[in-house]
Amino acid sequence: MDQQGNSTDRKQILLLIFTVTSLVLFATVLALTISYRAAREGQRERLRELVSSEARLIETLYRYEHHSSNPINASYGDAAEAALHQLREAHAQFAGFGETGEFTLARIEQGQIVFLLSHRHFDLTRPQPVPLNDSKAAPMRRALAGQAGSMIGLDYRGEQVLAAYEPVAGPAWGLVAKVDLAEIRAPFWRAGFIASGVSLVLALVAGLAINRTGHRLVRRINEKEGLYRSLVENIDLGITLIDADYRVRMTNAAQGRILKRPAADFVGKHCYQEFERRDGVCDHCPGSRALRSGKPEEVETQGELEDGQRVEVCIRAFPLQDESGRGSGFIEVIEDISERKAAQQALKKTVADLQRSNRELEQFAYVASHDLQEPLRMVNSYVQLLARRYQGRLDADADEFIGFAVEGASRMQRLINDLLTFSRAGRQDEALVPVDCDQLLATVRQNLKLAIEKSGATLEVAPLPTVLGAGSQLVQVFQNLIANALKFHGDKPPQIEIAATRQGDKYIFSVRDHGIGIDPQYFSKIFIIFQRLHGKKEYPGTGIGLAVTKKIIEQHGGRIWIESSPGAGTTFFFTLRGAK
Known part of the structure; x- marks a missing residue:
């Protein structure tokens, strides 16, 4: 099968070479033919110009001799003979043009064409006459008949020539300028033979080269075809x-x-x-x-x-x-895609189960924190009552224990309140609408007015965009981040910078301070609920603010991250979708 295919491919290649060679030869012959015809027509025009100018020159010479005062030239014949004498002297000095071109001059005598000038080819001194009804000297016959023009015909030798003929008025002569067709054709025949030889040589060389490389090329093609078939047959699609x-x-x-x-x-x-x-x-x-x-x-x-x-x-x-x-x-x-579909269904079920579990956990946290409020409020009330009634009436240890109980109950109250806040954070009870962040930040500044004035803080706020979100929740985000900067400002008054840049259909917000900074190893810890990096006495709080902020941002389809180092301040970044 492969051998038959290789043989067929080789035959097709050889046929292609033969076809191309034939087309090249045909194009060469066609080009040479067109060029030959153009050259022949150009030669025809030159011969016409030559014979016309020469005929006018002879007529002028004849008229001059005819009107001359010389007694020898008084008659018609004498003038013609005198002019012919001068023409023969001039003709003797003229070797012709090209390899075969010449002028011939003749008249009719006793039914014959009698040539008056020596020929270039034979009968050099006394040209032989040609019978008027002979097929030779066809161009001269037309000139002697009073016609002017050009033609391809036989000259006095019987050779095929391209000739221009013209009658000479006065002496009734005929003038012909001619050149052998063989001379015109010769360069084109030579070019044709050379081009044909070159084409045949190139075809032979190409054939030999293909004969040597064709088998290898065909083998490579077969190998690639085999690889293609192997790929198609072994692919899982x-x-x-x-x-x-x-x-x-x-x-x-x-x-x-x-x-x-x-x-x-x-x-x-x-x-x-x-x-x-x-x-x-x-x-x-x-x-x-x-x-x-x-x-x-x-x-x-x-x-x-x-x-x-x-x-x-x-x-x-x-x-x-x-x-x-x-x-x-x-x-x-x-x-x-059966397995992929099954995996998608399993993933969909897992996501649904996880969402249900999250809802249940949120509900549990809400219920638990809410239900713990009443008994804790009662404990806190009685502990505070003990402190008021028995403070200083018992020993020092009892006062200290009562103090611990009051502080613990108050801290438990704050933690439960924060847990309740966290469970409510990010819930989509509020519709997402366009929110003007410039107006939103004005509300935040009003909410934190006392803290800002007390700390001597300065806020530099760039123009902020309108985003898609829940207004009250975004107030909480900015309020938590600004409050965080107000708290951890160090020795200097807080300096806070707020800006936003567009990125596609989202905005990247930044809240930057110049406070104490955060070690990068704690970046992930600060967003976990109730996680603190400092003691309660140094910086108050329960560690709920950033956890709530992260939950709200993620519920809005964004993300939050931090850049900071100790002593170099902190920048919080978060993304929100722009309002259309």
């Missing part, structure tokens, strides 16, 4: 070639594996019958859509197996076109 009538022309083994049938069973049959068990083209068929649109199409569907079971598949169709640009079929690539 089903690949099928389908014509415009929806008949399967070729398919690979993976198609059979996906549909659990031998791939050969599909060839020659309608794809909708074999793949979908239908009597007509499927409504969702991507191949049909690809043929109409001329673009690749894709669909996820179920294919029916012979046992009635169905398999989840992704079908991609790539349209094919013939030379006229019309759809000739399509290539269909089928992928078994």
Whole structure:
């Protein structure tokens, strides 16, 4: 099979060389023919000009001799003979033009063409006359008949020439300027032989080169074809070639594996019958859509197996076109996505379970913190009552213990309140609407007015955009971050800078301070609820603010991160979607 294919390929290559050589030879001959005709016509025009000017010169000479006062030239014949005498003297000094070109001058005497000047080729001194009815000297015969023009005909030797002829008025002579056609053709014959020889040599060299390399090239082509077939047959994707009538022309083994049938069973049959068990083209068929649109199409569907079971598949169709640009079929690539679909369903269920679990945890935290409020309030009230009634009436240890109890109950109250705040943070009870952050920040500054004045803080706020969010929750975000900067300012009064930059459809906000800074190893810890980096006496608080802020930002589809180092201040960044 391979040997037959190699032989066929070699024959096709040789046929191609022969065809190209023939076309080159034909083009060469055509070019030479056109060039020859152009050269011949150019020579014809030059001969016409030469014979016309020469005839006028002879006529002028004759008239001069005819009107001369010399008694010898008084008659008609004497003037003609005198002019002829001068012409012969001049002609003796003229060797002709080109290799074969010459002028001939003649008149009619006793039914013959009598040449008056010596010839260039033979009868050099006494040219032989030619009978008037002879086929030779055809151009001269026309000149003596009073005609002017050009032609291809026989000269006095019987050679084919290109000639221009003109009658000489007065002495009734005929003048011919001629050149052999062989002289005009000679350079083109030589060029033709050279071009043909070069073409044949090139064809021979090309044939020898292809004969030496053709087998190797064909082998490489066969190897690549084999690699292609191996790829198509071993890939996990089903690949099928389908014509415009929806008949399967070729398919690979993976198609059979996906549909659990031998791939050969599909060839020659309608794809909708074999793949979908239908009597007509499927409504969702991507191949049909690809043929109409001329673009690749894709669909996820179920294919029916012979046992009635169905398999989840992704079908991609790539349209094919013939030379006229019309759809000739399509290539269909089928992928078994059963496992992926099962994984998606499992993931969907997991996400649903996780969301339900989060809701339950939030509800539990809310209920627990809410239900703990009343008993804790009662404990706190009685402990404070003990402190008021018995402070200083018992010993020092009792006063200290009562103090511990009061402080613990108050701290427990704050923690429960913070837990309740955290459980409520980020809940989508409030609709997301366009929020003007400049107005929002004005509200935050009013809420923190006393803290800002007390700390002597300065706020530098750049123009802020309008974002999509829940207004009350975003107030909490800015308030927590600014309050954080007011708290951890160090020895100097707080200096806070707030700005926003656009990035695609989102904005990146930054809240920067010049306070004590944070060691990078604690970046992830600060966003965990109730996590603190400092003692309660040094910096008060429960560690809830940043955890609430992070939860709100993430519920808005954004993210929050930090850049800081000890003593160099801290910058919080977070993203929010811009309002359309």
